[in-house]
Amino acid sequence: MKLLIIADIEGVAGVCCREQAVSGNAEYQMARHLMTQEVNSVVEGAVKAGAGDITVIDSHGPMINLPMENLSPQAKLVQGKPRMLGMIDGIQYDDYDALMMIGAHSAAGEYGVLAHTINSRAFLKVEVNGHIMGEVDLYGSLAAEFGVPMLMVSGDDHLEAHVSEAFPDSDYVQVKKARGAYAAESLSVSTARELLSAAAGRSLLKKCQPKTSFGLEPPYRLTVSSISQAQSDLYALVPGVERIAPNQVSYEADSFKALVTLLNSLSAMSASLP
Ligand SMILES: [Zn+2]
Numbered sequence: 248m249k250l251l252i253i254a255d256i257e258g259v260a261g262v263c264c265r266e267q268a269v270s271g272n273a274e275y276q277m278a279r280h281l282m283t284q285e286v287n288s289v290v291e292g293a294v295k296a297g298a299g300d301i302t303v304i305d306s307h308g309p310m311i312n313l314p315m316e317n318l319s320p321q322a323k324l325v326q327g328k329p330r331m332l333g334m335i336d337g338i339q340y341d342d343y344d345a346l347m348m349i350g351a352h353s354a355a356g357e358y359g360v361l362a363h364t365i366n367s368r369a370f371l372k373v374e375v376n377g378h379i380m381g382e383v384d385l386y387g388s389l390a391a392e393f394g395v396p397m398l399m400v401s402g403d404d405h406l407e408a409h410v411s412e413a414f415p416d417s418d419y420v421q422v423k424k425a426r427g428a429y430a431a432e433s434l435s436v437s438t439a440r441e442l443l444s445a446a447a448g449r450s451l452l453k454k455c456q457p458k459t460s461f462g463l464e465p466p467y468r469l470t471v472s473s474i475s476q477a478q479s480d481l482y483a484l485v486p487g488v489e490r491i492a493p494n495q496v497s498y499e500a501d502s503f504k505a506l507v508t509l510l511n512s513l514s515a516m517s518a519s520l521p
Contacts, residue, residue: 248451249300249343250293251395252322253334253386256282256307257352257361258402260422260439263431268361270309279312281436282350285401285422288440289349290319292447302343306334307350332504333365333511335386338393345455346390347447351402354381356472359405360425365510369517371494372472375506376463381406384413384460385510388503391457398450401443403431413460418450465501471513477520482513 256268259282267278290301305313305326318324330336335346353359356372356379364373364381373380383406387397400410401420410419420442423433433439473479476493483490488509489497500506 248298248345249341250298250302250451251335251338251343251346251390252286252289252293252301252303253306253346253348253351254282254286254303254313255334255348255350255352255382256312257350257363258406258422259285259350260433260436262350263360263423263426263433264429265361268308270312279314280317282307283313283317284436284440285349285443286313286322287317287319288444289347289399289447290322292444293347293451294321295444296448296451298345298451302337304334304337329511329515331508332389333386333507334382335389335507338390338395343393343395345451346387346395346397347399347450348383348386348397349401349443351383351400351406352381353403353406353409354379354384357381357405357409358425360403360423360428360431362405362428366514366517368474369478369514370471370510371474373510374470374472375460375467378413378461378463380460381409383410385503385507387414387417388459388463389507391459392503394457396455396457398453398455399446401446414458416455416458418446418453420446459503466499467501467503467506469498469500469506469509471496471498471510473517475520478517481516481520485509485512485516
């Protein structure tokens, strides 16, 4: 059993504000420690349930958050960027059986702690065929294209409500309740870790099929709402991207791989604007 674990930080118990998600802050050091321990709990539960080959993909910000020396010795670690498939890079190199997303968060445009999609400075909202898409939707759907089911997700209560509709067969571990965009009531660290470990093992024993978010099928019409008009000016320079409103562009593709690659390109391009 080969397992991929995408690790993000915003959906970790005890994390609720921006300072905790940005390196260089004292609060970030604690947050990355909490993130590492949640990942280790999932690895531990997965190993107990028979996962023999586990790869953790560090997928927040600069993608170098998990201190190597503190990660479970039973997991390999992918770090650094840019990577061809962003948060799920690695899935294209091997035959994986399952995906889990730990520390995940709501999409831009939805309620939730530190809600955003890929880049909070680049995208106000991302939609595919009329559904708001967050990272769980984009990368869970991309995994399905590789025949890999998303077994489990963890994060806050708003993301749980979204996942229960978008991926009804996936398990969910709620480690906190949102009290605002930058406020949360978290479970104790030990309770969150116990729940994550148990759910990881349980979800590996269930039969969950690969599935796109909301069961969407191609063609996929991507609509990106930018924060500023200038960003849409920039995004519309990419061949195939159509300008549809002052703050909106659109793009059609037959795969989530194409959508994710485009979104990561637009995100990187947005940094060139003053
Ligand atoms: Zn993140």
